[in-house]
Amino acid sequence: MKSSILHRIPIQPPIAREAKGIYITLEDGNVFIDACGGALVTAVGHCHPTVIRAIEEQIGKLTFLWSMSVSNSPAEELAKLLVEDSDGAFNAATFYNGGSESVEAAMKVTKQYFFQKNEPQRVKFIARERSYHGDTISTLSLTGGNPYTAPFNDLYDKEHFHRVSAVYPFRNAAKAGGDAAYVASLIRELDDKFQELGPDTVCAFIAEPIAGAGLGIVKAPDGYFEGVRKICDKYGALLIYDEVLCGQGRLGTTHAWQSLGEKDRVVRPDLQTIGKCLGGGYAPIAALLFSQKVSDGIKINGNWLRHGHTYSNHILSCTAALAVQRLIKSENLLENVNAIGPYIEKKLKLSLKDSDLAPFVADIRGGGTLWGIEFSLEFVGKIAGFFPIFCYQENLLAVAVPGTPPNDDLSFSGIGDYTSIAPPFNVSKEEVDMIIEKFSRALRNTLKSLQLL
Known part of the structure; x- marks a missing residue:
């Protein structure tokens, strides 16, 4: 169906039918994991019955x-x-x-x-x-x-x-x-x-x-x-x-x-x-x-x-x-945020820094349920455009932002492409494991498609 909405991206996005927790179901029945809460928004997951x-x-x-x-x-x-x-x-x-x-x-x-x-x-x-x-x-x-x-x-x-x-x-x-x-x-x-x-x-x-x-x-x-x-x-x-x-x-x-x-x-x-x-x-x-x-x-x-x-x-x-x-x-969700933060950091480092992906990951930073992953500066402008596509193939919704190379006079040091992970405050360790597993696989496939890995 042709959309009458003038969208903010160059393609027509898929249409969602329903959502629950970290899961979003599209009209075609495919179920996706929302790894970043849309624009880092969802605090208690989608459609929590108490809020509804x-x-x-x-x-x-x-x-x-x-x-x-x-x-x-x-x-x-x-x-x-x-x-x-x-x-x-x-x-x-x-x-x-x-x-x-x-x-x-x-x-x-x-x-x-x-x-x-x-x-x-x-x-x-x-x-x-x-x-x-x-x-x-x-x-x-x-x-x-x-x-x-x-x-x-x-x-x-x-x-x-x-x-x-x-x-x-x-x-x-x-x-x-x-x-x-x-x-x-x-x-x-x-x-x-x-x-x-x-x-x-x-x-x-x-x-x-x-x-x-x-x-x-x-x-x-x-x-x-x-x-x-x-x-x-x-x-x-x-x-x-x-x-x-x-x-x-x-x-x-x-x-x-x-x-x-x-x-x-x-x-x-x-x-x-x-x-x-x-x-x-x-x-x-x-x-x-x-x-x-x-x-x-x-x-x-x-x-x-x-x-x-x-x-x-x-x-x-x-x-x-x-x-x-x-x-x-x-539900004492801030306690969970403080408890899950170190677990997210540990899993990210194991998957991205202690693996064949390490040369491509410059920095992992953040805390609680807000994490940024910056890719290496030598690949600036190469990863961000493709990474969300390969996340989508893993049924994972994610965003990535192109970095900026250093200024000629080095007054700005440059920043690599980067992405974020921001699950809801009530995310479980099992859900974190799924997100990071899919995230790592998507990054690996992105790099392979660019013939970098």
Whole structure:
């Protein structure tokens, strides 16, 4: 059947009929394993009966309310849960339809905050190269270089959005003299950027605590975010964390920044976005979390939040997300994430590094149920285009991203093609074994097809 949808890929994707747990059944009856939760979204697997039941019950009662007229209990309860889970880091939340919207909201809230502080000259944002913050024009202006965004380069706002180097210790820390020296150089660069732009013109620095789509699951070395927090405080700018991909339990902690091994209270952000694992794919939803400082600044002198959409705080989306978050608690799924993480790492290393595939695998990194596999730089641009095809032949759904060769002047060290594994929080060891077995076989067949193995 010819599709009337203008798809985001050059071929018409197969049509799914149903899904359960990590399994997706297509219309033709073929059953696939979802190795990466779609776009790293599914937190509790597909069609968990507890979540489905909550959504069905709500649909029979109430399906839409405009948040500027009346509020709704699921949104209120979800916000309360998120605030109480933050150990004092946040005191308010508001809900949107996706990650890009939540980052847009963070930028507008930041501008409103400084406008109401009588600092209207603060209009510049600093982000990092190889970051990913969304696919709207303003969020792409934040996002680091990306070959897929080339058609829109002329629309980017280069006056208000600026960048510093990516944090990529795998290829750069040793060259800098080790992790500590590398962190020090990155913090100096950020300080220099504030000085270059004019410290009192910068309103915020935004970063992913775990770099996702742009780098393939990369943690910053210890001390980095502590240094970032100090620079933001030094110049009076806000610190925004984008945890749309890495947050809400994916690393085994509620917030990804809690998994970094730094002083918890020292690195807390002023604003934070969350998304994918908030609703786990059961409904479109993301959130913006507010620190006490920012929420007080927004409400000062009787003011209110001057941002929202028709579907902000949508009752069905909040119902789904509330059910997902309660399920994570009731089934102690963060305990499973912490337990299964080392097992995933062990199996990946056995299959990819302790085998004939080792010359082609540069790095295995991540934690919990969020793992990145970077392929060797000498094969950049060769593996990513074919690997998902061979995964598909193994009845495994996976994604891969082309890397980038080093710059001619070696100012960028390059990054190999990379892929991710992100099973749901309730994945079992047996399911991990199946995923990695199919993953390894697909990689081996990819390399054979390219006559590299």
